[in-house]
Amino acid sequence: MKKYVLAVVTAAAVLAAALIPSGPPVEAATPGFGSAVSAIKQTSWQTNNSVNALAISGNTVFAGGLFTKIRQPGKPAGQGEAVRTYIAAFNRTTGAPTAFAPKLNGPVYSIATSPDGNWVVIGGDFTTVNGIKRSKIAMFSVVTGRMVSAWDPVVSARVKALAIFGNSVFIGGAFAKVDGAVRNHLGAVRLIQGDLLPWNPSANGDVYAIDLSDNGTRVFVGGPFSTINGKDHYSLAMTNNTTGAAYSFPAAAAIPKPTATCTTRVKDIDTLGDNVYVSNGGDGSGCYDGVLAAQVSTGKLLWKNNCLGATEAIKAIGNWVYKGSHAHNCSDSGAFPDGTGTHYLLVESAINGKIGPWFPNTDADQSSTTQVGPLAMAGTNTDLWVGGDFLNVNGKPQRGLTRFTNTPGGAAPAVPKAPILAPSSAKVSVRFSDVYDLDNISLTYNVFRGTTNIGSFKYMSYYWEARKAYTVVDTGVKSGQTVTYHIEVHDGRNIMKGPSVSVKVP
Secondary structure, eight states, X not given: OOOOOOOOOOHHHHHHHHHOTTSSOOOOSBTTBSSSSOSXXXXXXXXXXXXXXXXXXXXXXXXXXXXXXXXXXXXOTTSSEEEOOSEEEEETTTOOBOSOOOOBSSOEEEEEEOTTSSEEEEEESOSEETTEEOBSEEEEETTTOOBOTTOOOBBSSOEEEEEEETTEEEEEESOSEETTEEOSSEEEEETTTOOBOSOOXXXXXXXXXXXXXXXXXEEEEESSOOEETTEEOOSEEEEETTTOOBOOOGGGGGSOOOOSSOEEEEEEEEEETTEEEEEEEEESTTOOOSEEEEETTTOOEXXXXXXXXXXXXXXXXXXXXXXXXXXXXXXXXXXXXXXXOOEEEEEEETTTOOBOSOOOOBOOOXXXXXXXXXXXXXXXXXEEEEEESOSEETTEEOOSEEEEEOOTTOOOOOOOOOOEEEEETTEEEEEEEOOOBTTBSEEEEEEEETTEEEEEEEXXXXXXXXXXXXXXXXXXOOTTOEEEEEEEEESSSOEEEOOOEEEEOO
């Protein structure tokens, strides 16, 4: 599914990224938080079941899935609800629903919006829309919300992936035919007319993800297939946008072939500029579940993150790649080990794949059909929408759908503890512990004696780490003097002041 985003990156961030390709991830110069959006959950309506697909057109966000109702923010199930059968639309600015409410008789698994903002195409298992026959796919006017009655391709089975470029709608899924013609899991129709196009890569297994290069010349496809047009292309391929012929794609070799104990397949694809980002999920212990980045123009691998815990959804925004996964071990990538819990939402540097400064979280509904948490993402340079089977976001009830924005401020650092003081002749040793911030890694610690700042220090910290201690020696005191100290932590916008403690200098 093509998800358009304006890439806005500060010159300082680009320079920093270039200077430290193998070091800590770059942090954007946005006051209060380190990546493109903050970890603060913004207000939005909820759903009564999983959200499988998201797409944005202008100020409208389309969500599709297994839900049959939506409900107001903060309301429990059964209260403040409105009927929306498998598809809904929301205001990007407020998170409130629009009047868009077609009636479908089956789930939605994919959504794509046209680059001109006029059309939205949905795909899934449904066979009727508003009582009118539709075979797994339908198109609506974004402006009026009405289904386009003359646009009625017939797809023989589930439509799992969609992308639009120019006058072409690219389709992926479980089907074997489109409009009666053989199209094994991949096909394309014209956007305006709806008739079948020659594009026919012919995959030998289901397709889960489709996206196009920004210039529309290359179509990336992913899923649990092993061949394209009868030739070996395991789980990922780069194809011609007209013929469907597969190009050489060296980066695809980074996805391991199946073994007796491990199978991994592509779950999502997102392109931005000359980069394509690919997420994977595996079955079996230690299977490849991470994200890789490749160059569109050459097909070469740029980096590969090996976090364990299947990555279901990704979204590239500027120098960041946001991921929805059930990651539980990223030690191979220099981050958290097993035993720190499940990290359903993360961001990686688009420069090197390292875990970046964004740590909101969801859970996963263990009574759902998927039980994995986030399943879909869509965003722009100012916001990120996340859909899935979750019940809570940042520890508070919020089912199925949530959003994060670049509203200034972000999450505040934790309140620092009172420092531990060790006085000696004409000096005081001040020992303090670090804290963490859910959307920053680098924090500034100011050590105060009364109102005098005796030292300012910048340290990096992650919330899953054991807290670290630092010491500064204050020599600006006199014997017999009673002095008071406290710590203030600054993240660029928010300042958290810790409690004070006093001591008499011997």
